[in-house]
Amino acid sequence: MKNIYDLLVPEKNLHARFKLLTESNLFEPARNIIENICNRFDDKDGNFIKDFQSTGFDARLWEIYLFIFLFENNFEQIDDVNRPDFHVQKNGYDFFIEASLSAEKEDERYSREFIKEAVEKNDLKIQKELIDYYSIRLGSVLYSKLNKRYWELDWVKGKPLILAVTPSHNYISKFIPDAKIMEYLYGIKITSEEIGGLLLNAKNEPVEEHIHEGKTIPSNFFSQPDTENISAVIFSNNCDLHKFNRMGFEHNLSKRDLIIIRSGYEYDDSKPNAKAKDFAHQVKKGEVTENWAESLTIYHNPNAKIKLDRNIFENVKQIWVNEKGDFDGIMTKKFVFHSITITSEM
Numbered sequence: 610m611k612n613i614y615d616l617l618v619p620e621k622n623l624h625a626r627f628k629l630l631t632e633s634n635l636f637e638p639a640r641n642i643i644e645n646i647c648n649r650f651d652d653k654d655g656n657f658i659k660d661f662q663s664t665g666f667d668a669r670l671w672e673i674y675l676f677i678f679l680f681e682n683n684f685e686q687i688d689d690v691n692r693p694d695f696h697v698q699k700n701g702y703d704f705f706i707e708a709s710l711s712a713e714k715e716d717e718r719y720s721r722e723f724i725k726e727a728v729e730k731n732d733l734k735i736q737k738e739l740i741d742y743y744s745i746r747l748g749s750v751l752y753s754k755l756n757k758r759y760w761e762l763d764w765v766k767g768k769p770l771i772l773a774v775t776p777s778h779n780y781i782s783k784f785i786p787d788a789k790i791m792e793y794l795y796g797i798k799i800t801s802e803e804i805g806g807l808l809l810n811a812k813n814e815p816v817e818e819h820i821h822e823g824k825t826i827p828s829n830f831f832s833q834p835d836t837e838n839i840s841a842v843i844f845s846n847n848c849d850l851h852k853f854n855r856m857g858f859e860h861n862l863s864k865r866d867l868i869i870i871r872s873g874y875e876y877d878d879s880k881p882n883a884k885a886k887d888f889a890h891q892v893k894k895g896e897v898t899e900n901w902a903e904s905l906t907i908y909h910n911p912n913a914k915i916k917l918d919r920n921i922f923e924n925v926k927q928i929w930v931n932e933k934g935d936f937d938g939i940m941t942k943k944f945v946f947h948s949i950t951i952t953s954e955m
Contacts, residue, residue: 610647610657614640617659624666630850635952637865638857639850643670645862646677653691667777671710674848675773678901679706682922693759693770702921704769706843709754711746711778721780728781743785744793744819746778748826751842752833760838769840769917771907775848783846784947787906790844791928792816794908796829799936807882813936831910839910840917847904851950859897866955867894873948876940885946892950900924904945 614631616623630636630643652658661669672694679686684697693707719739727735754772759765774790776782792798796816801808816828830836851871858869872889892898902925909917909929919927919939926944931937 610650610652613644613647613658613661615658616662618663622663624663626850627662627666634865634954635867636850636854638855638860638863638867639853640857641862642853642857642860643673646673649680650676650686651688653688667712668708668710670850670853671773671775671777671848672708674775674845674852674901675706675708675843678905681901682925690762690764692762693765694773696764699921702918704771704840704917705759705765706771706773707754707757707759708773709750710775711743711750711782713778717779719779719781724779724781738821739779739781740785740789741819741821742778743776743782743789744828745821745824745826746782747774747776747790748793748819748830750774751830752826755833755835755839758835758838767915769913769915770838771841771843771917772839773843775845777848783849784949785846786946787844787846787904790842791906791908793819793828794830794842795911795930795936796832797936803884806884807880808884809882831912836910837912837914840913840915841910842908843905844908845905846947847945851952854952855892855899855950856901858892858894859899861895863894868953868955869950870952871948871950874946876942876944876946878940878942902941903943904947 630640657669660666675695676686679695679697684699687696687698687703690696693705695706695708697704697706719742724739751772751774760770776785788799798814798816799811800814801811818825818827827833855869855871857863858867869892870889871892872887874885875888877883877886906926906928907922909919909927911930919929924941926939926941928936928938
């Protein structure tokens, strides 16, 4: 899929982030790495470039991210069907992935300015609303994809089916902890006490529903009707232009002298039950410290008819429910919960 930056839509219809990507010197690394990635795969539905340039920018960026994540993890991507989005195979084991995201709305109440003002005023009511809204939006996305009933397609029958989702509905959605999507998927809220810098006395509290401004959806997605046909959910809150910009810069895909500073919270593997630790560092050209799987989690459905092989992915955070009914899983050594990136030019 070449020439993704050759305009196919009128200038007035270009997405703001597409314009930022193509016009700003600060995003040259992202521009180049996205072009390189897109050269590797085909436009199956014929609308990819138009969507990428206009209303579907974030959704198509999420597909680009998933493509390179799968490529990095040595999956063969088979372009033999037009849906779901990905048919992948490794060592004779194949499965399907359908991608989606919680997109921005034109009449979005929680604008960037609205959220910033609420944070500056430490408005706890609005902050709680944002978390409730987050659960509602991601839940609605997954429910919508569930209604597509991809498992009934002849080529999907008998194969694991995964839904891949990322939050992209407002300015703060990617900063809300991934624990909230886990809470929605399993209907369990995990609470703990911080004692001496450690998270102790963890308790599981059942969550029945999620409510926001009069709208209510049931929690515990994996227990809802028809979800037994979903093997797992892939989630990442680290798919934006800054991700591609950092990766492109580390891989020498820029001639510009940029200063890229990244800070945030990451997993602390120094001792058991340690809380997340903060970090800050300068992203350097030619020094690869980040990979595509860094903030990605696979949540396995305990009620799935067809289980996803947990061993098919490497170096990826995974969560499942064990034989005792307890949460279990794999934690990667470096897992970034969320981060911010500031870029400038020398």
